[in-house]
Amino acid sequence: MSAPPATGSDAARVPLIEARGLTRVLPGTVPVTLVRGIDLAIQPGEFVAITGPSGSGKSSLLYLLGLLDVPSEGEVLVEGEATHRLSEARRARMRLASLGFVFQFHFLLPEFTVAENVMIPMRKLARLSRGEMRARAESLLAELGLADHADKLPDQLSGGQRQRVAVARALANEPPAILADEPTGSLDSKSSEQVFEILRALVDDHGKTVIAVTHDLDMAARMDRRLHLVDGMLADP
Amino acid sequence: MPLVLSIALTHIGGRLRQSIISVLGVMLGVGFSIAMASLMQGSQDDFIATLIDAIPHVEVSDDRREAAPPPAAERFGAVNVIGARPDDDTRGLRNPVRLEAMLESWLPGRMAASLSGQAVLRYGGRDVALSLTGIDPATYLRVSTIGEDMREGSFMELAANLNGIVVGDGVTEKLGARLGDTIAVSTSAGAVRRLKIVGTFHTGVTQADEATGFTVLKTAQVLFARPNVINRLAIRLDDVNAARAVAARVERMTGYRATSWQEANESLMEVLVVRNIIMYTVVGAILLVAGFGIFTIVSTIVHEKARDIAILKSLGFEQRDIRRIFLTEGLAIGALGSVLGSALGYGLCVGLGSLTFEVKTNIEMTSLPLAYSPLHYAIACGFALFSSGIAGYVPARKAASLNPVEIIRGAS
Secondary structure, three states, X not given: OOOOOOOOHHHHHOOOEEEEEEEEEEOOOOOEXXXXXXXXXXXXXXXEEEXXXXXXXXXXXXXXXXXXXXXXXXXXXXXXXXXXXXXXXXXHHHHHHHEEEEOOOOOOOOOOOXXXXXXXXXXXXXXXXXXXXXXXXXXXXXXXXXXXXOOOXXXXXXXXXXXXXXXXXXXXXXXXEEEEEOOOOOOOHXXXXXXXXXXXXXXXXXXXXXXXXXXXXXXXXXXXEEEXXXXXXXXXX | OOHHHHHHHHXXXXXXXXXXHHHHHHHHXXXXXXXXXXXXXXXXXXXXXXXXXXXXXXXXXXXXXXXXXXXXXXXXXXXXXXXXXXXXXXXXXXXHHHHHHHHHOXXXXXXXXXXXXXXXEEEOXXXXXXXXEEEOHHHHHOOOOHHHHEEEEOOOHHHHOOOEXXXXXXXXXXXXXXXXXXXXXXXXXXXXXXXXXXXXXXXXXXXXXXXXEEEEHHHHHHHOOOOOOEOEEEEXXXXXXXXXXXXXXXXXXXXXXXXXXHHHOHHHHHHHHHHHHHHHHHHHHHHXXXXXXXXXXXXXXXXXXXXXXXXXXXXXXXXXXXXXXXHHHHHHHHHHHHHHHHHHHHHHHHHHHHOXXXXXXXXXXXXXXXXXXXXXXXXHHHHHHHHHHXXXXXXXXXXXXXXXXXXXXXXX
């Protein structure tokens, strides 16, 4: 994990992720509106919860903010850069370097060891040597309490451990933002608490920005900022 | 190992049994294609070798491609001459000594002059018409493989015996004559001579075996009443493929018709081309079928690994990377199949080459003619890789276009 980013006056003013008039409609014979007219700005170092009833468009908003989906209208700016005209390859590159995803299910590649899974984004970015990648993966895993599991296969870990590996993988390329979709949704309360503490520490100790979709209102209450969605639109909680 | 390759290989490893079957499909396709190409090429080479051994590579005859202009037209530069009666042109290659000297200096091969004509052999009341060729035995053996086809006696016996004749074994059979018998030979020129059979040959070409004979040039010139004349110049080249060029040059220099072996067998050459087209169509079809196997396995993997594709995309893999992964899988199966198939093909060729069997008309054991050429391997492997590339590319494109959001939604 990295040190907090330098908080120069310029950097502080530019939101890390900004949405302007974000609308996503699924085309079809009966078009379905997932989110509508979302305007928001997320500053570096924020710990944001996206809450709302099921079907309110929480995950859809997260995918849009994470450049995984393309809005029907409006735009997303990452570190001040407009993304709606970028090529698919450029957006993939931004995901690789600036955004880390954690999903409800760990989504580790089952054929690769824990350390190899963590190294995949690094190998794709190809900024470090193989030795440096391995060392970084090991130190990430050690910080998340998985030092002894580096060479195991994902199947050999518990659900909570796997989710922590997924966090390590999300952090692999030192992205400023982590986007989590129900990160504790499939975990027992003890593992949930562990994962939450890790996310909390990312924000407090490492200056990361964390945006987490959750239906757990207690957990949302412990985050710094809450965005409440109703029927695809921002509402007061 | 590059990331894309290591992911591709784990996918194949996860579907090992099916992947092995796909590899076997390509391997059998490549192996049999190579063996087939080798056999086809071998039989073609064998056929051409037999063909060009039996005939001169270039044959200069006493024909001209175009009728010579009347001497008057040449002498006075006339456009047309009316009422001129052409001379009775004595046939034959004129001034053979000068002709040979003219070619000697540059010809990349050897030549032999001969005089051929129709003759009738009579023995014990039986007649056989044949084409009798007068030659100088030693010179002729340098342009012909007839020496190797001798059944009884020897071709060189002619040199020692001016009244000797060598004929095909079909001729002696028809006549009921045997080696050492003396037969009467008559020609349309009215000459009759008694010649002794000093040798018989069997070329395997019925026409040659039943209707050709050789005697000494001098004897032939007497029989055909054409002293000091030859009507054919047979040329054997060091490089058979130069025949067309040499024939053209000889024709330009001498004005006589010079026929290359290719020209003489034009229609056969066309048959060979058609044969090759048929062969490569079949080879292509075999490997196309192997390609379907690859298509199935890669499609299955794409379907099975949809979740992994989504996660790789969320991690920052581009569509291009995803395409590459699955294309690599197709190509890896194709490449492994090609390597194993090449080994199988070589093994089949060695196996087929060691088979021997008896042909009815021939006393010796014959083995299958096989040609070993790196080209066969290159074509089969190239075709296999092309086919596996397509078979991998189609599902790879589908994988690349998968929407990660839909898959992640479906999983959660």
